[in-house]
Amino acid sequence: MPLIVQKYGGSSMGTLDRIQHVADKVISAKQQGHDVVVVVSAMYGETDRLIQLANALTPYPEPREYDVLISTGEQVSMALLSMALNMKQAPARSFTGAQIGILTDGVHTKARILDIKTDVITRELEQGRIVIIAGFQGVNAQGDITTLGRGGSDTTAVAIAAALNAHECQIYTDVAGVYTTDPHLISEARLLPQISFEEMLEMASLGAKVLQMRSVELASKHNMPIRVLSTFSEGAGTLVTFEDKIMHKRMVSGIAFSREEAIISLSGAPRQVGMEGRIISQVSRANIEIDMIAQHTTVQNTVDFTFTVQRREHAKALKIIEDLAKEMGAGAVKTNAKVAKLSLVGIGMRSHSGVASTMFTTLGDAGIPIQMITTSEIKISVIVDEAHLEKGVRAVHQAFELDKHPQTTEQTYIE
Amino acid sequence: MPLIVQKYGGSSMGTLDRIQHVADKVISAKQQGHDVVVVVSAMYGETDRLIQLANALTPYPEPREYDVLISTGEQVSMALLSMALNMKQAPARSFTGAQIGILTDGVHTKARILDIKTDVITRELEQGRIVIIAGFQGVNAQGDITTLGRGGSDTTAVAIAAALNAHECQIYTDVAGVYTTDPHLISEARLLPQISFEEMLEMASLGAKVLQMRSVELASKHNMPIRVLSTFSEGAGTLVTFEDKIMHKRMVSGIAFSREEAIISLSGAPRQVGMEGRIISQVSRANIEIDMIAQHTTVQNTVDFTFTVQRREHAKALKIIEDLAKEMGAGAVKTNAKVAKLSLVGIGMRSHSGVASTMFTTLGDAGIPIQMITTSEIKISVIVDEAHLEKGVRAVHQAFELDKHPQTTEQTYIE
Numbered sequence: 001m002p003l004i005v006q007k008y009g010g011s012s013m014g015t016l017d018r019i020q021h022v023a024d025k026v027i028s029a030k031q032q033g034h035d036v037v038v039v040v041s042a043m044y045g046e047t048d049r050l051i052q053l054a055n056a057l058t059p060y061p062e063p064r065e066y067d068v069l070i071s072t073g074e075q076v077s078m079a080l081l082s083m084a085l086n087m088k089q090a091p092a093r094s095f096t097g098a099q100i101g102i103l104t105d106g107v108h109t110k111a112r113i114l115d116i117k118t119d120v121i122t123r124e125l126e127q128g129r130i131v132i133i134a135g136f137q138g139v140n141a142q143g144d145i146t147t148l149g150r151g152g153s154d155t156t157a158v159a160i161a162a163a164l165n166a167h168e169c170q171i172y173t174d175v176a177g178v179y180t181t182d183p184h185l186i187s188e189a190r191l192l193p194q195i196s197f198e199e200m201l202e203m204a205s206l207g208a209k210v211l212q213m214r215s216v217e218l219a220s221k222h223n224m225p226i227r228v229l230s231t232f233s234e235g236a237g238t239l240v241t242f243e244d245k246i247m248h249k250r251m252v253s254g255i256a257f258s259r260e261e262a263i264i265s266l267s268g269a270p271r272q273v274g275m276e277g278r279i280i281s282q283v284s285r286a287n288i289e290i291d292m293i294a295q296h297t298t299v300q301n302t303v304d305f306t307f308t309v310q311r312r313e314h315a316k317a318l319k320i321i322e323d324l325a326k327e328m329g330a331g332a333v334k335t336n337a338k339v340a341k342l343s344l345v346g347i348g349m350r351s352h353s354g355v356a357s358t359m360f361t362t363l364g365d366a367g368i369p370i371q372m373i374t375t376s377e378i379k380i381s382v383i384v385d386e387a388h389l390e391k392g393v394r395a396v397h398q399a400f401e402l403d404k405h406p407q408t409t410e411q412t413y414i415e
Numbered sequence: 416m417p418l419i420v421q422k423y424g425g426s427s428m429g430t431l432d433r434i435q436h437v438a439d440k441v442i443s444a445k446q447q448g449h450d451v452v453v454v455v456s457a458m459y460g461e462t463d464r465l466i467q468l469a470n471a472l473t474p475y476p477e478p479r480e481y482d483v484l485i486s487t488g489e490q491v492s493m494a495l496l497s498m499a500l501n502m503k504q505a506p507a508r509s510f511t512g513a514q515i516g517i518l519t520d521g522v523h524t525k526a527r528i529l530d531i532k533t534d535v536i537t538r539e540l541e542q543g544r545i546v547i548i549a550g551f552q553g554v555n556a557q558g559d560i561t562t563l564g565r566g567g568s569d570t571t572a573v574a575i576a577a578a579l580n581a582h583e584c585q586i587y588t589d590v591a592g593v594y595t596t597d598p599h600l601i602s603e604a605r606l607l608p609q610i611s612f613e614e615m616l617e618m619a620s621l622g623a624k625v626l627q628m629r630s631v632e633l634a635s636k637h638n639m640p641i642r643v644l645s646t647f648s649e650g651a652g653t654l655v656t657f658e659d660k661i662m663h664k665r666m667v668s669g670i671a672f673s674r675e676e677a678i679i680s681l682s683g684a685p686r687q688v689g690m691e692g693r694i695i696s697q698v699s700r701a702n703i704e705i706d707m708i709a710q711h712t713t714v715q716n717t718v719d720f721t722f723t724v725q726r727r728e729h730a731k732a733l734k735i736i737e738d739l740a741k742e743m744g745a746g747a748v749k750t751n752a753k754v755a756k757l758s759l760v761g762i763g764m765r766s767h768s769g770v771a772s773t774m775f776t777t778l779g780d781a782g783i784p785i786q787m788i789t790t791s792e793i794k795i796s797v798i799v800d801e802a803h804l805e806k807g808v809r810a811v812h813q814a815f816e817l818d819k820h821p822q823t824t825e826q827t828y829i830e
Contacts, residue, residue, distance in 0.1 A: 016472050050491070054498060057431050062501040068509055069494035072487040076465070079484035083469060086477040094483055098513070099558055120558075143514055143535075 002167040003035040003125070007135065007157035011174045012231035013077045014044035022231065023084040025172070026130060030090060035125045037164065039135045039157040040081055042073025063108035067137075067147045071096070074134035074153070082132050092130040095120060097137035097145070102156065104138035104146045111138055111146035113155065116163040133160065151212035158215045162222035169224055171211060172231040177238030178203065178210055180402035181255040186394055188403035193236065195253055196243040202345040202379045203256045216240065243347055251348030251355055252400045255393055259340045261291070262314035263371055263383050264321050265306040268331025271297060275328070279305055282320050288313045292341070292374045292381060302331070306372055308383060311337055339371060340389040343381040344396060356380050362399040368392050417582040418450040418540070422550065422572035426589045427646035428492045429459035437646065438499040440587070441545060445505060450540045452579065454550045454572040455496055457488025478523035482552075482562045486512070489549035489568070497547050507545040510535060512552035512560070517571065519553035519561045526553055526561035528570065531578040548575065566627035573630045577637035584639055586626060587646040592653030593618065593625055595817040596670040601809055603818035607668060608651065611658040614668045617760040617794045631655065658762055666763030666770055667815045670808055674755045676706070677729035678786055678798050679736050680721040683746025686712060690743070694720060697735050703728045707756070707789045707796060717746070721787055723798060726752055754786060755804040758796040759811060771795050777814040783807050 006029065008022050029036050050070045054061040061069075078094035085092035097104075101117030124131045135153025138146050148155055154171055161169035176191055178200065183189035195203070197220035201213060210228055219226045219240065229237025269275065276295060283290055292308045309317045314337045325333050349355040359380055363370060368391065372383035384392055397403060421444065423437050444451050465485045469476040476484075493509035500507035512519075516532030539546045550568025553561050563570055569586055576584035591606055593615065598604035610618070612635035616628060625643055634641045634655065644652025684690065691710060698705055707723045724732045729752045740748050764770040774795055778785060783806065787798035799807055812818060 016468065019472065053431065053491070053495060057434065057495055058498055058502040060502070061498045065494045065497040065501065065509055068497070068511075069491060072490045075487045075490070076468070076484055079480045080468060080472055082480040082483070083473055083476045086480065087473040087475070094480055096483075 001033055001035045003037065003164055004029060004168050004170060005037045005039065005157050005161040005164065005166045006170045006172060007039040007153055008041065008081075008172045008231060009153065009174070010041045010044040010047070012172050013040055013042070013081070016080070018231070019077070019080050019084050022081060022172075023088055023090070025231065026081075026085060027088060027090045030130060034167075037121060037125070037131045037133065037160060037166070038081065039133050039153055039160060040074060040077045041135050041153040042070075043077050043080075046073040046076065064144055067108045067145050071134070071137040071145050071147055074136055078132045078134045085130055085132075090130060091128060092132055093124055094132040094134070096134050097156070098139035098143070100133055102133075102138035102159075104140055104148070106140040106142070106144070106146065108144075108146055110149035111140070113138060113148070113159045116159055118163050121160070121164065151215075154212040154215035155218060158219045158222070158224055158226065162218065162224045166224065168227055169219065170227045170229060170237075171215075172229060173210060174230065174232060175210060175228075176230045176233055176235055177228050178240070179254065181393055181397055182257070185257075185390055186397055188397065190403055190405075191235075192238050192253060194239045194241060194246045196246055196347050197240060198243065198378055199253045199345050199347055200240045202343070202376070203254055211240070246347075250346060251352050252344055252346035252402065254345055254402065255396055256343045256345060257340060257389060257393055259386055259389065260311040261308050261339050261341050261383065261386075262311045262317075262337040263306065263308050263335065263339050264314075264318055265304060265334040266321055266325055266328075266330050266332075267304045267334060268298075268300075268302045269305065269325070269328045270330075271301050271303050272328070275303060276305060279321070279324060282324060283307075283309075283317055286316055286320060288317050288320075292372060292383065294372055294374055308339070308341065308372070336371065336385070338386045339383045340386040341381055341383055342389065342392050342396070343379050344400070345379045347378050349380070350377055358399055359396055362395050363392055366391055366395040368395075416448055416450045418452065418579055419444060419583050419585060420452045420454065420572050420576040420579065420581045421585045421587060422454040422568055423456065423496075423587045423646060424568065424589070425456045425459040425462070427587050428455055428457070428496070431495070433646070434492070434495050434499050437496060437587075438503055438505070440646065441496075441500060442503060442505045445545060449582075452536060452540070452546045452548065452575060452581070453496065454548050454568055454575060455489060455492045456550050456568040457485075458492050458495075461488040461491065479559055482523045482560050486549070486552040486560050486562055489551055493547045493549050500545055500547075505545060506543060507547055508539055509547040509549070511549050512571070513554040513558070515548055517548075517553035517574075519555055519563070521555040521557070521559070521561065523559075523561055525564040526555070528553060528563070528574045531574055533578055536575075536579065566630075569627040569630035570633060573634045573637070573639055573641065577633070577639045581639070583642055584634065585642045585644060585652075586630075587644060588625060589645065589647060590625060590643075591645045591648055591650055592643050593655070594669065596808055596812055597672070600672075600805055601812055603812060605818055605820075606650075607653050609654045609656060609661045610668055611661055611762050612655060613658065613793055614760050614762055615655045617758070617791070618669055618671045626655070661762075665761065666767050667759055667761035667817065669760055669817065670811055671758045671760060672755060672804060672808055674801055674804065675726040676723050676754050676756050676798065676801075677726045677732070677752040678721065678723050678750065678754050679729070679733055680719065680749040681736055681740055681743075681745050681747075682719045682749060683713075683715075683717045684720065684740070684743045685745075686716050686718050687743070690718065691720060694736070694739060695722075697739060698722075698724075698732055701731060701735060703732050703735075707787060707798065709787055709789055723754070723756065723787070751786065751800070753801045754798050755801040756796055756798055757804065757807050757811070758794055759815070760794045762793050764795070765792055773814055774811055777810050778807055781806055781810040783810075
């Protein structure tokens with residue numbers, strides 16, 4: 001029987017009614033002839049409740065004990081789901097990470113999975129049972145409970161699917177799948193039936209927060225297709241899979257964006273070997289994460305260096321750069337704390353040089369100045385005033401016809 | 416270093432402030448030069464919260480999953496106590512029943528401990544750490560989580576103390592120890608510095624609910640002294656130990672009592688072999704628990720049979736007896752649903768026949784009719800009108816001078 005792994009997140013497990021609903025979905029998959037392994041998160045709000053208990057007790061909870069504490073959230077929800085299934089005459093058993101043998105390293109609160117034992121799962125499936133597993137947790141070599149960090153249940157699900165060589169790993173969330181852009185912003189946004197792992201990685205890290213990135217990387221590494229779909233509505237969702245399995249290729253798959261960005265430019269610094277490293281390391285040492293970086297050398301042989309940070313770190317980063325500019329004898333520091341990033345993502349752009357040109361022309365025609373550009377193989381990102389973001393996304397979405405269904409023939413964009 | 420096992424119940428662990436207080440008490444024991452192993456219950460109210468979740472989901476939760484669910488309560492509190500200790504610079508580590516290796520049978524929700532592994536505990540103690548263990552839970556041979564039933568944390572503590580050959584097992588509660596009678600009723604009630612296992616068993620089953628009875632039996636079996644004391648006040652509490660270790664023996668140790676009793680008598684039934692079994696089995700089959708039983712045969716060769724039940728089962732029991740009386744051609748059924756039981760407990764009464772006589776005379780002098788009497792080796796129980804209970808307890812308490820400190824010389828009552 002084809003095996004599927006299903007993962008239900010905190011909002012899917014948020015109330016007892018929702019847990020009953022999840023049980024019905026699991027039973028339906030079983031009745032379709034699948035062996036079913038289910039990975040669950042803690043009930044919505046429960047992990048936060050436990051964290052608050054720890055933080056009310058001590059500002060620096062001992063990490064080993066912190067993991068002992070918060071891992072109970074998943075244990076509660078797995079037991080409740082198993083009870084609901086058994087009540088509905090669907091034999092099920094729940095297991096903690098330790099009981100399954102999800103072996104991790106010893107880095108408490110953000111452990112990484114080293115190995116997953118399959119004998120318990122296989123034994124239970126052979127008995128015809130549904131197997132329910134606590135997400136987000138494992139056990140280190142000493143037998144201590146570990147957790148994988150926020151969103152770790154996605155990683156658990158993919159790792160188990162890979163270990164069992166499952167047919168598919170289904171991640172149930174509160175959205176119907178992956179869209180061409182945020183449907184809350186652009187109502188014409190369309191659900192993507194398929195997307196490649198690479199595109200998903202570029203989309204998600206840019207703000208389309210549907211899947212935990214580690215889980216996408218892991219799925220890609222193990223060639224395990226992930227299907228993102230909604231607990232609360234019907235539909236096939238979005239299949240995240242390898243590029244060569246994508247049926248209808250398009251040049252561009254979607255537009256990701258993020259607000260809360262800030263941009264800082266250092267201009268007219270006399271060119272000097274290693275200066276870029278010096279700038280970055282000063283900022284990093286202050287624990288500020290740099291996102292985009294652009295650099296160019298002027299005809300006067302000075303260097304312009306531009307980068308973006310999260311808006312809440314803007315003031316701190318600016319202070320560092322202003323001090324550095326003085327040391328370096330740079331001309332000027334320019335900054336804007338109210339910008340947003342808009343990124344066009346698509347495997348097709350690898351072979352279609354026209355994409356960048358269409359994007360920049362579209363933004364220009366809409367009267368939107370571009371403050372910074374970076375590109376990668378399958379992504380073009382621009383920084384614009386935050387006030388221009390929605391207009392920009394809408395214009396680009398339309399220019400690439402993302403609101404329309406892809407051609408069923410592949411003649412237009414075939415590589 | 417002498418090892419002590421301390422157990423803190425739900426009310427001791429009820430809030431984060433109380434957990435901090437428990438941490439201070441544990442550290443104080445450690446500073447006195449002890450190795451310390453701590454067994455904890457779930458925070459007050461947490462187990463009930465989890466049970467309500469299960470019951471809201473299904474009227475008959477699957478027992479295996481029920482144990483998975485409710486065992487999280489102790490896991491939360493052990494992690495919090497360990498965090499509090501580490502914060503106070505007292506190295507500590509917490510362990511679930513499964514992590515320690517508390518092996519039980521497979522009877523979910525009321526498992527019995529088969530074996531306790533000591534290697535993890537010993538390793539941690541040798542590292543100078545305080546070891547914190549989840550009470551109330553274990554693991555069966557298949558690796559499934561089991562629970563010991565309500566109050567099981569006392570049993571965990573005693574079993575661990577026995578396995579480690581501890582110096583003493585300290586049970587911290589919200590009372591200062593075991594009293595000569597209920598201090599809420601009789602203000603002259605005195606804290607008993609020592610009491611024998613046997614007396615404790617007779618006291619507790621009669622209503623002085625301080626310790627879970629299984630844990631007292633277990634302690635008696637393994638010759639492990641238990642000290643009952645309060646988390647919230649200083650004092651040495653009550654040491655429950657073997658009779659031959661009791662320093663100042665007294666004829667009578669205390670007076671236990673219970674309200675909510677009902678008495679039913681069947682009189683003038685023609686004598687018949689096996690009739691007592693017939694009566695009892697009819698009542699038991701209706702799931703009614705019988706407490707005291709007294710029987711005597713009259714000179715007319717009829718039988719009077721009297722017994723007591725919990726008051727809430729009185730109507731049901733009475734109906735059964737009335738029907739039986741008709742079948743048997745018995746003379747009369749007499750009943751009183753508003754009676755109470757008063758029990759005098761003491762090892763010393765074994766060799767002092769005067770105890771019963773003093774008790775009955777005292778009650779008679781106080782104008783209290785006795786409706787039923789049963790006796791065992793170290794206990795005499797009488798049934799009286801509930802309205803007479805307080806007066807009776809007070810009179811007997813005074814007659815045996817329970818309000819006075821025992822003689823420091825043993826000349827009076829020595830056996």
